[in-house]
Amino acid sequence: MAMVHRSEFLPWLPPMGRKTLFALALAFICFAFAFPVLWLILTSLRPESGVYYVHRGTEFTLGNFAEVLREERIVEAFVNSALIATLATVFSLLVTVSSGYMLSRFTGPASRLWFGTIYVFRCVPYISWVLPLYFVTQSWGIYDTYTGLLLPHVAVHICFFSWLMKGFFDGIDPSMEYAAMIDGCTRWGAFIRVAVPSALPAISALAVLCWLFTWNEFLFALILTGNRVPMITVVMAQFVTEMGLRWNLMAATAVMALVPAFLIALFGQKYVIRGLRI
Amino acid sequence: MFGEQQRFVLLLIAPAALLLLLFQVVPIVIGANASFRDWALYNPRKTWIGFDHYVAVISDPAFLYVVLPNTFLFMVLSVAGALVVGLALALLLNRPFRGQKLVQTILLVPLMVAPVIAAIMIRWIFNDQFGIVNVVLEAIGLDGQPWLVQRWSAFGIILLTDIWLWTPWFTLLLLAGLQSLPKEPFEAAAIDGTTTWRVFRFLTLPMLRPVIVVCVVIRAIDAFRTFDIVWTLTGGGPGRSTELFSLYAYVHAFLNLDLGRGSAAAIIGGLIILVIGVVLYRLVDRIAKA
Numbered sequence: 001m002a003m004v005h006r007s008e009f010l011p012w013l014p015p016m017g018r019k020t021l022f023a024l025a026l027a028f029i030c031f032a033f034a035f036p037v038l039w040l041i042l043t044s045l046r047p048e049s050g051v052y053y054v055h056r057g058t059e060f061t062l063g064n065f066a067e068v069l070r071e072e073r074i075v076e077a078f079v080n081s082a083l084i085a086t087l088a089t090v091f092s093l094l095v096t097v098s099s100g101y102m103l104s105r106f107t108g109p110a111s112r113l114w115f116g117t118i119y120v121f122r123c124v125p126y127i128s129w130v131l132p133l134y135f136v137t138q139s140w141g142i143y144d145t146y147t148g149l150l151l152p153h154v155a156v157h158i159c160f161f162s163w164l165m166k167g168f169f170d171g172i173d174p175s176m177e178y179a180a181m182i183d184g185c186t187r188w189g190a191f192i193r194v195a196v197p198s199a200l201p202a203i204s205a206l207a208v209l210c211w212l213f214t215w216n217e218f219l220f221a222l223i224l225t226g227n228r229v230p231m232i233t234v235v236m237a238q239f240v241t242e243m244g245l246r247w248n249l250m251a252a253t254a255v256m257a258l259v260p261a262f263l264i265a266l267f268g269q270k271y272v273i274r275g276l277r278i
Numbered sequence: 279m280f281g282e283q284q285r286f287v288l289l290l291i292a293p294a295a296l297l298l299l300l301f302q303v304v305p306i307v308i309g310a311n312a313s314f315r316d317w318a319l320y321n322p323r324k325t326w327i328g329f330d331h332y333v334a335v336i337s338d339p340a341f342l343y344v345v346l347p348n349t350f351l352f353m354v355l356s357v358a359g360a361l362v363v364g365l366a367l368a369l370l371l372n373r374p375f376r377g378q379k380l381v382q383t384i385l386l387v388p389l390m391v392a393p394v395i396a397a398i399m400i401r402w403i404f405n406d407q408f409g410i411v412n413v414v415l416e417a418i419g420l421d422g423q424p425w426l427v428q429r430w431s432a433f434g435i436i437l438l439t440d441i442w443l444w445t446p447w448f449t450l451l452l453l454a455g456l457q458s459l460p461k462e463p464f465e466a467a468a469i470d471g472t473t474t475w476r477v478f479r480f481l482t483l484p485m486l487r488p489v490i491v492v493c494v495v496i497r498a499i500d501a502f503r504t505f506d507i508v509w510t511l512t513g514g515g516p517g518r519s520t521e522l523f524s525l526y527a528y529v530h531a532f533l534n535l536d537l538g539r540g541s542a543a544a545i546i547g548g549l550i551i552l553v554i555g556v557v558l559y560r561l562v563d564r565i566a567k568a
Contacts, residue, residue: 117298124548124552127524131544132309151301154297187286233506240510258390261392266383
């Protein structure tokens with residue numbers, strides 16, 4: 001690929017100028033993408049007295065983080081969010097890998113019907129089913145509990161992830177599975193021992209995405225939880241209205257909420273990039 | 279009753295189908311039922327009132343002249359913006375240069391940021407008194423603006439936040455698409471000395487079209503239901519001028535405590551996006567087959 005199309009933009013510029021321009025453009029783009037996060041981090045390191053003049057002070061402190069961590073509700077929210085995100089990832093994958101496999105390996109009315117269902121429900125706006133879900137979970141007695149938040153989170157991933165999984169399995173040659181079945185493997189054996197291991201990079205990519213989506217999700221948490229199961233996104237949004245002026249604490253909370261997501265994404269980046277070829 | 283293969287097929291989708299039934303189908307049916315009833319949270323009489331809520335929503339000037347135009351404008355501009363920027367960045371990352379890996383990692387940063395956190399950051403950056411944007415503007419002799427309390431600047435900031443958040447998603451999928459394109463046509467074009475623009479216009483773009491269309495469809499449907507960044511950035515304000523459809527339904531159900539009317543709004547929005555979704559799906563199908 002490297003030696004292929006070396007035709008350049010701005011051919012009238014001398015190579016040196018072109019290089020500088022390219023580097024400047026790159027630097028600008030990176031700056032635009034990273035600036036909000038950098039600014040957030042900087043804000044989180046300023047003491048209360050300096051937070052309104054982030055750009056000028058020279059004092060820095062880790063006190064904001066310590067103060068935030070003393071708030072029981074915030075710590076609890078972190079634990080809840082991490083727990084729900086992890087459980088939702090496990091259950092979503094269990095459910096959608098098999099559903100995507102079915103969509104990919106079988107054609108026929110059942111498969112077409114299931115695909116149509118998935119597509120339609122993928123289009124339905126969250127608000128249209130989460131709003132009444134508020135009543136459903138209340139009447140089932142699971143409002144504001146782990147179950148009541150976890151299962152809708154698994155349900156929301158079914159459509160999109162089944163669709164993605166179908167794409168992944170489409171890219172895997174089924175002849176290995178046929179060979180396994182001729183050698184005496186059952187259908188389940190062929191699926192679990194042959195197909196799933198060869199789809200592992202894609203499944204890892206989905207795991208990363210699923211964890212991030214659940215960790216970052218807001219609307220479900222807002223509607224389906226009250227005081228018993230605080231989630232980190234909701235707690236932060238309440239911050240904005242309740243503690244609107246204490247930007248240093250808000251920034252510290254937000255930075256801490258970014259850390260797990262960054263670690264997961266950094267670690268999983270290569271799987272996502274490899275796994276997402278559609 | 280079923281053959282061995284049918285049993286296998288059904289078992290593969292059974293857990294997913296069951297969850298879908300319990301947590302999407304059942305609520306949607308209950309929501310549809312509620313939309314036909316006089317169902318306020320403080321006084322759930324639940325008497326049947328037919329299409330009254332639907333009429334109320336459709337004849338509500340706020341819904342018709344603010345919420346719907348906002349939602350469509352947001353959907354189109356957000357998708358177009360993220361597509362253009364995302365495609366440009368994907369093309370950039372597809373050429374080898376020093377530090378390419380680092381740039382790629384930086385460009386993917388927004389993908390990890392929760393929309394709520396993004397909204398909080400942007401709110402702080404555009405804070406009218408202490409935000410860095412106004413500080414910089416005043417330092418170079420311009421007037422700072424109360425960004426989030428004027429309709430169009432608030433709308434623009436919501437849009438900007440959304441594009442910032444979702445551009446990496448386009449970049450990622452388009453980059454994956456670019457890297458899986460066959461190399462021969464590009465080699466041929468290079469030998470012929472074709473210009474960059476013509477290579478892009480007549481080779482890259484047509485070959486990338488299926489990926490682009492899939493991205494646009496997925497994103498358009500998601501953009502239609504945007505809730506979190508608007509809620510955290512402006513709460514639909516100033517007044518109700520930046521409300522999108524999801525916010526409208528939420529406000530009616532949980533702030534005005536009128537579940538019937540909120541459900542009706544949610545169903546109307548759902549029907550609209552369903553029509554759009556089916557049309558877009560047809561489009562994808564035709565393009566994929568062409």
